[in-house]
Amino acid sequence: MSVIHSTLAAKPVQVLVGSRDQVVTPATMRTAMQNSRHVVLARQPQGQPVPADFAVQARTLPDLPAGRVRVEVLYATANPGSRNRLSGQASYARGMALGETMEGPAVGRIVQSRNPDFQAGELVSGPFGWAEHVQVSGRGLRRVPADTPSVSAWAGILSIPGLTGYFGLRDTGAAKAGETVLISSAAGPVGATAGQIARLMGCRVIGIASGAQKLRWLREVAGFDAVVDRAGAATADDLAARIAAAAPDGVDLYFDNVGGPLLDAAIANLRLKGRIVISGQISDYNTAPEQRYGTRRVDSFISKRLRMEGLVVFDFADRFDEATTAMTGWIRDGRLKFKEHIVDGLEALPALFCAQMRGEIFGRALARLAS
Ligand SMILES: NC(=O)c1ccc[n+]([C@@H]2O[C@H](COP(=O)([O-])OP(=O)(O)OC[C@H]3O[C@@H](n4cnc5c(N)ncnc54)[C@H](OP(=O)(O)O)[C@@H]3O)[C@@H](O)[C@H]2O)c1
Structure with a gap:
C-alpha cells in the first residue's frame, strides 16, 4: 500500500x-x-x-x-x-x-x-x-x-467526505468564530475537513483520533489547536477526562463521526446550550441495531439545554459547487490539507x-x- x-x-x-x-x-x-x-x-x-x-x-x-x-x-x-x-x-x-x-x-x-x-x-x-x-x-x-x-x-475532499465536513460544520453545526469545536475521527477526510474549516472560521479546534502519527499530522499539518488520543481509554469517563484536559472551558460544538462512549464523553464536556452534529456513528456500524451503544447521557440534554441534529450531505446538493469552489481555493493557497x-x-x-x-x-x- x-x-x-x-x-x-x-x-x-x-x-x-x-x-x-x-x-x-x-x-x-x-x-x-x-x-x-x-x-x-x-x-x-x-x-x-x-x-x-x-x-x-x-x-x-x-x-x-x-x-x-x-x-x-x-x-x-x-x-x-x-x-x-x-x-x-x-x-x-x-x-x-x-x-x-x-x-x-x-x-x-x-x-x-x-x-x-x-x-x-x-x-x-x-x-x-x-x-x-x-x-x-x-x-x-x-x-x-x-x-x-x-x-x-x-x-x-472535493466530493462526499469534504462536502460533509463543509456543510456539517457551517450549516448544520452553525459554527461561529470564537467557539470551541470538538471533532471525532478528526484525521479522517470528513473530520479533517471540518476541523480545518472551523479553524478558518476562527474557532478553537480540538481533534480526537488514535495513534501518534494521526495526532502529529493534526497538529503539525492540519493546524488543529489541540488533540485527544482516544486509544487505550477504557470508558466514557476516561475519554471525558482526556477531552476536559484539552478543553478546560468546555466545548460549544461537537462534530460526531463515531458515536458510542465517545459521544457520551463529548456530552459531558459540552457547555450550556452546546450543539452536536451527528455525521456518523462508525463505532456502531458493525453492531446489530439492538446492541448499539447509543447515548446514556440524555439527562444532560435537559440540564445543559443541548441540541443534537443529524446530517445528510445530499440535503445540500444544490450548493455542492459553492463548497467545491471554496475548498479548491483553500487547497490552492495551502489552507486546506x-x-x-x-x-x-x-x-x-x-x-x-x-x-x-x-x-x-x-x-x-x-x-x-x-x-
Ligand atoms: N452524514 C453524512 O451525510 C455522511 C457522509 C459521509 C460520511 N459520513 C460519516 O462520516 C464519518 C467519517 O467518514 P470518513 O469517510 O471521514 O471516514 P474515517 O473518519 O476515516 O473513518 C474511519 C476512522 O474512524 C475512526 N474510528 C473511531 N472509532 C472507530 C471504531 N470503533 N471502529 C472503526 N473506526 C473507528 C478511526 O479513526 P481514529 O482511530 O483516529 O479515531 C478510523 O480510522 C463516518 O461515520 C461516515 O459514515 C456521513
Missing part, C-alpha cells in the same frame, strides 16, 4: 467531427462493447466485514444507449457509511442487494458520450461505485475542472474497506483503477 498525491489531468481525445455518438479515445479505441470488472456484494457481512463478503465479476457493457455516457473509473473509494447498507439496512439510502455493484463516490474519465451535455475526455465525479467502467446518465455527474489541483480529491491512502487495482478494494472498518486507514481510502 502506498500514499501518493495525484496530479492527473484530462487526456485529450480525438472526436469524430459530425458524429457525437462515435468517439475514439487514444487509449483503447473503445467501440460498442466494453468489458468491465465490478466488485459486487457476495453475502451480507456478519459483524466486521471480510474480503470474502465481496466478489469480482466480469461483465460486458452493452452498446451505449442515447442520453448516457461511458466512464472509465480512475479512482474508486471505500466508505464507512456503506456498512449499514451491506446488511440490507436502509438509512437515508436503501440497503444493497446481493450481486449489486458496491457503491461509493468516484472520479473518472468519459470515454464515450451520447449525452449532448458531456464530451469524451472530460473528467467527472459521481457515484460510480467499485467498477472499472460504468454507463450513466448525466444526472448527479459533476464536471472536474481541467485545472483542478488534484483529480483524486474529486473522489475525496488532505491525506490520501491509495492502493492499486479494483481487487484491492474489499481489503481496503475491511481495513477501514477496523480503523486501520489514515486518510481518504482510494483505489487507483486507471490513469
